[in-house]
Amino acid sequence: MSSLREKILTTASALFQTQGINSTGVDTIVAVAGTTKMTLYKYFGSKETLILEVLKQGHQDFQSWLNHKLSTNTKKPGEKIQKLFDYIEEWVASPDFQGVGFIKASAEFPKEENPVHQLSSEQSLQFRQYISQLAAEANIQDADGLALQLSLLFEGAVQAEQMKRGSGAMKYAKTAAKILIDGALTH
Amino acid sequence: MLAKSSDTPQGRLLGLFDILDDWLNAPHLQKTANLEPGDHSQLIAFCTEQAKTLGAENPTMLAEHIVLIAKNAAQQTLALKTSPVFNQHHLVHAKKAAHALILAQTQKASVFSNLSQSKPARYSIAASFILVLSVATVWLTLPTKMYIPQSKLAQNDLVTTTALSQEKGLTAQDATKMYTKYEQMRQGTCQFPEALLIPDKHKAIYLDNVVGGKLPTTLSDLAVANFYLEQVRCNFTPMLMAASK
Numbered sequence: 001m002s003s004l005r006e007k008i009l010t011t012a013s014a015l016f017q018t019q020g021i022n023s024t025g026v027d028t029i030v031a032v033a034g035t036t037k038m039t040l041y042k043y044f045g046s047k048e049t050l051i052l053e054v055l056k057q058g059h060q061d062f063q064s065w066l067n068h069k070l071s072t073n074t075k076k077p078g079e080k081i082q083k084l085f086d087y088i089e090e091w092v093a094s095p096d097f098q099g100v101g102f103i104k105a106s107a108e109f110p111k112e113e114n115p116v117h118q119l120s121s122e123q124s125l126q127f128r129q130y131i132s133q134l135a136a137e138a139n140i141q142d143a144d145g146l147a148l149q150l151s152l153l154f155e156g157a158v159q160a161e162q163m164k165r166g167s168g169a170m171k172y173a174k175t176a177a178k179i180l181i182d183g184a185l186t187h
Numbered sequence: 188m189l190a191k192s193s194d195t196p197q198g199r200l201l202g203l204f205d206i207l208d209d210w211l212n213a214p215h216l217q218k219t220a221n222l223e224p225g226d227h228s229q230l231i232a233f234c235t236e237q238a239k240t241l242g243a244e245n246p247t248m249l250a251e252h253i254v255l256i257a258k259n260a261a262q263q264t265l266a267l268k269t270s271p272v273f274n275q276h277h278l279v280h281a282k283k284a285a286h287a288l289i290l291a292q293t294q295k296a297s298v299f300s301n302l303s304q305s306k307p308a309r310y311s312i313a314a315s316f317i318l319v320l321s322v323a324t325v326w327l328t329l330p331t332k333m334y335i336p337q338s339k340l341a342q343n344d345l346v347t348t349t350a351l352s353q354e355k356g357l358t359a360q361d362a363t364k365m366y367t368k369y370e371q372m373r374q375g376t377c378q379f380p381e382a383l384l385i386p387d388k389h390k391a392i393y394l395d396n397v398v399g400g401k402l403p404t405t406l407s408d409l410a411v412a413n414f415y416l417e418q419v420r421c422n423f424t425p426m427l428m429a430a431s432k
Contacts, residue, residue: 160251
């Protein structure tokens with residue numbers, strides 16, 4: 001039974017990323033997933049809950065992928081921040097990259113009181129805190145400041161990439177990140 | 188407003204962040220003030236022009252990315268205005284990120300322009316070389332005079348020469364030290380203190396001898412220049428690393 005839930009989740013995720021969240025109807029999701037509206041509502045209750053679940057899953061997948069890459073490819077904890085943008089670039093360049101859930105969701109739900117907007121802001125903050133943690137592991141003094149700079153670079157590049165696929169925005173973001181990290185390390 | 192914010196294309200690009208920062212910190216600004224979503228085409232066009240002048244590899248993308256960063260940072264600032272922990276200077280950090288992005292897109296060009304020095308810089312190198320030479324001649328003649336035994340005249344001479352050189356020029360050592368500093372600054376990304384904040388009598392010295400990279404002619408000027416040189420914050424590693432890439 002839970003595999004059906006899984007199926008709805010992955011289908012919805014793919015449709016949200018390719019067609020947009022607002023323009024994907026529940027009818028389309030159930031049709032593509034090969035299930036019924038009844039089943040969808042049984043598992044998720046509402047479209048909004050489904051969106052929130054998709055976002056949570058997507059963020060978790062991204063975070064664990066990144067974490068795995070960073071911990072298997074670095075020896076010292078301080079190296080992680082240096083490699084961060086290498087893997088982000090790899091991920092953005094991969095053919096199945098369709099955008100970052102929380103960045104898209106926050107653009108589609110601009111009202112601050114909306115739960116989807118709130119979750120995406122929270123995830124954006126979580127990611128920034130993750131970068132801050134990597135910066136702190138590298139003994140960078142102003143870890144929060146650097147994390148803010150890097151997350152602004154990252155989000156801007158993803159948005160540019162979402163507007164124009166293959167724009168190469170992340171390539172420059174990576175170089176810029178290196179400049180900022182090196183600068184922060186020498187202080 | 189942005190067009191007049193600076194004399195340089197980079198200054199005009201980064202001026203965007205200062206203007207936004209001012210605007211967002213204005214007390215009358217309500218949290219409800221929403222940043223117009225969507226159309227920033229005019230702003231992007233303006234920024235693209237600046238990026239082109241800067242010699243960016245991909246001016247349109249640099250402009251778009253910078254505007255996105257500014258927009259995101261401004262939105263985050265607005266969202267934080269109600270929260271009690273409103274202390275992170277998003278636009279200040281956004282400006283740093285944008286600056287790094289400008290460097291990332293112009294590094295090849297700047298390495299090139301480092302090789303072919305600008306006219307005034309070349310001029311000042313030539314001028315100061317002559318100065319170093321003349322100072323060095325004064326310096327070298329001193330010891331010979333000291334060897335003249337029991338010559339009060341010579342000693343007097345020495346005193347007056349040193350006094351003179353203190354007023355007029357600097358020793359070769361001073362000049363070399365200054366040169367090392369200028370050379371270092373040229374290799375890094377430097378943030379100069381605002382000239383407006385500097386007292387009028389020092390302003391000329393600051394602009395010529397710190398920002399302009401001209402060697403000061405007197406020791407008192409050198410002291411002033413040195414004081415401001417200490418305040419220039421430079422970031423060296425990245426440019427070097429980028430050049431070796």
